Amino acid sequence: MPTIVVEVMPxxxxxxxxxxxxxGALHRLGKGHFTSVRIGxxxxxxxxxxxxxxxLAEVRELAEEMLANTVIEDVLSVHxxxxxxxxxxxxx
Amino acid sequence: xxxxxxxxxxxxLDDHDARRAVRLGGAEAVSLWHGExxxxxxxxxxxxxxxxxxxxLRCGAIAARSPIMSEVIDAANAGMPVLGIxxxxxxxxxxxxLPGGLVRNDHGDFICRDQRLRVESTSTAWTNGFTExxxxxxxxxxxxGGFIADADxxxxxxxxxxxxxxxxxxxxxxxxxxIAGIANERGNVVGLMPHPExxxxxxxxxxxxxxxxxxxxxxTFFTSVVSSFAASV
Numbered sequence: 378m379p380t381i382v383v384e385v386m387p388x389x390x391x392x393x394x395x396x397x398x399x400x401g402a403l404h405r406l407g408k409g410h411f412t413s414v415r416i417g418x419x420x421x422x423x424x425x426x427x428x429x430x431x432x433l434a435e436v437r438e439l440a441e442e443m444l445a446n447t448v449i450e451d452v453l454s455v456h457x458x459x460x461x462x463x464x465x466x467x468x469x
Numbered sequence: 470x471x472x473x474x475x476x477x478x479x480x481x482l483d484d485h486d487a488r489r490a491v492r493l494g495g496a497e498a499v500s501l502w503h504g505e506x507x508x509x510x511x512x513x514x515x516x517x518x519x520x521x522x523x524x525x526l527r528c529g530a531i532a533a534r535s536p537i538m539s540e541v542i543d544a545a546n547a548g549m550p551v552l553g554i555x556x557x558x559x560x561x562x563x564x565x566x567l568p569g570g571l572v573r574n575d576h577g578d579f580i581c582r583d584q585r586l587r588v589e590s591t592s593t594a595w596t597n598g599f600t601e602x603x604x605x606x607x608x609x610x611x612x613x614g615g616f617i618a619d620a621d622x623x624x625x626x627x628x629x630x631x632x633x634x635x636x637x638x639x640x641x642x643x644x645x646x647x648i649a650g651i652a653n654e655r656g657n658v659v660g661l662m663p664h665p666e667x668x669x670x671x672x673x674x675x676x677x678x679x680x681x682x683x684x685x686x687x688x689t690f691f692t693s694v695v696s697s698f699a700a701s702v
Contacts, residue, residue, distance in 0.1 A: 387572075391572060391617065392572075392573075392575050392615075392643065393573075394573050394574065394575060394576065394577035395573065395577070397577065398577055443526075443530070443534065444526070446527055446530065446563065446570055448562070448568075448569060448570035448617070448618065448619075449527075449570040449572050449617060
């Protein structure tokens with residue numbers, strides 16, 4: 378069944394204390410050239426049925442209304458999984 | 470006698486304390502369940518603290534979309550007093566009954582302390598028994614209590630007197646303008662991160678200059694709503 382991916386990030390102007398903690402850990406590991414880390418969310422919605430424009434529009438609306446809170450977060454992208462060229466798993 | 474409903478969501482922690490505070494304030498406490506569409510005819514509602522749905526998605530996000538919230542939203546819009554404490558405040562902003570959002574504390578740590586607050590508005594259903602500018606102490610315990618909103622919303626909250634509580638001494642979570650709690654325009658919906666229900670009975674509240682654990686500043690939230698209800702019937 379097809380999968381739709383929704384990516385959400387905290388708004389750029391907001392502090393991301395969790396990301397900051399990871400950046401601090403990287404620094405302590407001698408990886409100080411990674412100057413900042415921000416942590417967001419990725420949702421994978423499996424769809425029972427074909428993905429057409431109507432379903433994508435539905436997910437975009439859900440992303441803005443529920444998956445993200447647009448007061449504190451931005452929806453970065455909504456796309457079907459098969460349009461992703463390379464995932465981390467496939468590079469190994 | 471006034472009947473005040475306390476809604477229990479999966480992961481609510483302070484619903485028992487909230488019901489106890491309701492009783493100490495002179496009202497009957499009514500248990501309400503998130504999965505029903507039944508407010509059982511209550512006269513006011515408390516959304517208690519805790520970690521509804523394990524804070525999954527965002528704090529309060531899933532609870533805000535639970536069955537009973539459609540009735541809560543209708544009742545709030547019709548003027549029923551609604552108080553959201555901590556996770557309850559997060560549920561209120563996720564329900565769009567109050568503006569803004571609550572994000573992880575700027576220092577990254579969970580915080581638990583007795584917190585001094587200034588009462589900035591006494592023209593709400595839950596604060597009319599305080600005096601304007603009164604300083605109170607109630608417990609505060611949260612990991613994601615930083616209040617944020619865009620500049621227009623902050624200006625509107627400040628300009629229209631909708632900031633109800635402000636942190637004193639220290640800003641414990643990075644909240645904009647030291648905002649600890651806000652109200653809607655009508656003053657029937659109030660949300661705050663600190664926990665008034667934990668400061669309602671001598672022996673179980675914050676320390677005061679007089680005696681350990683003797684602080685009962687939170688009781689006025691509940692006596693306020695009870696007295697305004699008594700005046701209205």
